[in-house]
Amino acid sequence: MFTAEYYDARGLLSIYKKVTSGERLNFEDGIGLFNCPDLAAVGALAHHARTALHGDAVYYVVNRQINYTNVCVNNCIFCAFRRDSESDDGAFALSAQDILQRVRAAHDSLSRLDELHIVGGCHPALPLSWFEALLRAVCGDYPDLPIKAFTPVEIAHFAKLAGISTHTVLQRLKAAGLAMMPGGGAEIFDENLRTRLCPRKADAEDWLRISGEAHSLGIKTNCTMLFGHLETCAQRVDHLCRLREQQDKSGGFACFIPLPFLMENSALKLPEAQSGQIRGLDQLRTVAVARLMLDNIPHIKAYWVMLGEKTAQTALWYGADDLDGTIIEEHIGHMAGAHSANGMTLRELESMIRLSGFRPVRRNAVFDALESGQ
Numbered sequence: 001m002f003t004a005e006y007y008d009a010r011g012l013l014s015i016y017k018k019v020t021s022g023e024r025l026n027f028e029d030g031i032g033l034f035n036c037p038d039l040a041a042v043g044a045l046a047h048h049a050r051t052a053l054h055g056d057a058v059y060y061v062v063n064r065q066i067n068y069t070n071v072c073v074n075n076c077i078f079c080a081f082r083r084d085s086e087s088d089d090g091a092f093a094l095s096a097q098d099i100l101q102r103v104r105a106a107h108d109s110l111s112r113l114d115e116l117h118i119v120g121g122c123h124p125a126l127p128l129s130w131f132e133a134l135l136r137a138v139c140g141d142y143p144d145l146p147i148k149a150f151t152p153v154e155i156a157h158f159a160k161l162a163g164i165s166t167h168t169v170l171q172r173l174k175a176a177g178l179a180m181m182p183g184g185g186a187e188i189f190d191e192n193l194r195t196r197l198c199p200r201k202a203d204a205e206d207w208l209r210i211s212g213e214a215h216s217l218g219i220k221t222n223c224t225m226l227f228g229h230l231e232t233c234a235q236r237v238d239h240l241c242r243l244r245e246q247q248d249k250s251g252g253f254a255c256f257i258p259l260p261f262l263m264e265n266s267a268l269k270l271p272e273a274q275s276g277q278i279r280g281l282d283q284l285r286t287v288a289v290a291r292l293m294l295d296n297i298p299h300i301k302a303y304w305v306m307l308g309e310k311t312a313q314t315a316l317w318y319g320a321d322d323l324d325g326t327i328i329e330e331h332i333g334h335m336a337g338a339h340s341a342n343g344m345t346l347r348e349l350e351s352m353i354r355l356s357g358f359r360p361v362r363r364n365a366v367f368d369a370l371e372s373g374q
């Protein structure tokens with residue numbers, strides 16, 4: 001960390017004092033951090049905060065992602081993954097058998113999985129009973145494998161199709177074996193922008209309410225923010241403040257994942273000067289501001305799939321403490337032009353962490369630390 005004089009010279013003295021004394025930052029502080037040209041100064045504050053929480057640990061998970069379908073009734077303009085119907089080019093909808101086969105293959109090749117991450121589009125016809133049967137089948141075969149599945153957006157969709165409350169959907173999925181929920185679909189909460197980006201999707205209030213309902217049932221969840229598209233810094237800070245407020249109420253967010261918008265095959269087109277590799281510094285800054293603003297959310301993930309391996313490693317020095325996992329198969333980022341690998345071995349993840357100067361700690365879906373890497 002730099003000296004108080006250094007921060008004073010950059011207009012960050014009061015933020016420096018708050019960070020070093022553990023005081024909460026406010027909305028204006030978040031804006032100040034985005035506006036400060038000295039990224040290293042902002043990063044050092046975030047590194048101080050992450051070190052206080054996690055020391056030199058960086059978490060990773062031996063996991064398998066499965067997207068059950070990309071058919072989706074929502075029509076989000078940033079999404080390159082979705083298709084209108086099963087007959088469209090590139091559309092897919094896996095059967096329960098397909099999914100079980102993929103889990104079995106991953107379990108056998110990795111010797112043990114610590115997270116199964118299942119998400120998909122909002123399919124117009126798959127009923128809640130199909131998802132309950134799927135969870136029961138996986139749990140029947142692998143009772144110790146924690147299943148992280150279904151974003152608040154999918155939960156809202158299942159409830160609408162079944163004509164029941166989201167709370168009941170969550171209760172039924174929990175009874176069928178749901179252990180944890182991923183944080184997708186939060187996008188950006190600002191109502192005006194959200195209406196432009198994803199008009200049909202569950203709105204900000206619903207997304208937060210459903211996360212809170214999950215927490216009240218003892219289901220931990222993650223949270224995300226899609227950034228680097230049409231949003232302003234004020235809308236990013238507002239998004240972080242709303243997550244922090246929800247966490248004050250319900251307490252079940254385990255991890256925040258900042259997701260940089262990837263533009264390939266997306267209907268949303270940005271000028272070249274606002275997109276691609278040149279956004280790396282903004283990505284690091286967003287990770288750092290998230291660590292500093294989200295004082296009540298334990299983990300910040302540098303999701304290597306969307307950030308790319310190099311930026312993800314660097315982000316570990318800008319407030320992030322988690323890299324996600326082995327993944328094996330990923331569609332959402334790669335259909336939007338992600339250049340990262342499709343999966344990573346446990347050894348590759350561990351050496352990525354070690355070469356960045358940190359200590360790898362293996363975890364499961366709910367962030368229980370398992371044995372540390374050698």
Ligand code: V47
Pocket residue numbers: 078079080181182183184185186187222223224225226257259260261262263266303306324332333336
């Ligand atoms: O909800 C969609 C985003 C999310 C694009 O909770 C895009 O542990 C960038 O949420 N460019 C899905 N992003 C991924 C996600 C996630 C991933 C890994 C771990 C966890 C977790 C959650 O990806 C979507 C949306 O916000 N997304 N399109 C795009 N073109």
